[in-house]
Amino acid sequence: MPELSRFYGIIIYMYAKDHSPPHFHAKYGEHVATFFIESGALQEGNLPKRALQLVKEWASLHKQELRTN
Numbered sequence: 001m002p003e004l005s006r007f008y009g010i011i012i013y014m015y016a017k018d019h020s021p022p023h024f025h026a027k028y029g030e031h032v033a034t035f036f037i038e039s040g041a042l043q044e045g046n047l048p049k050r051a052l053q054l055v056k057e058w059a060s061l062h063k064q065e066l067r068t069n
Contacts, residue, residue: 010047
């Protein structure tokens, strides 16, 4: 798993040449979710409410890095 970041037990990762649209994955315990890079919206899966908020905040702060990756 190509890890980009780890914070508060949340792991953010991306796969090279993954399918479109551009997205990233988040894992928190047994919960997994996929998020669109451009909007930061949840694409599929689920996370607890607090972890979801943290991932969305992280994504907004790192949007350019996500685009580059």
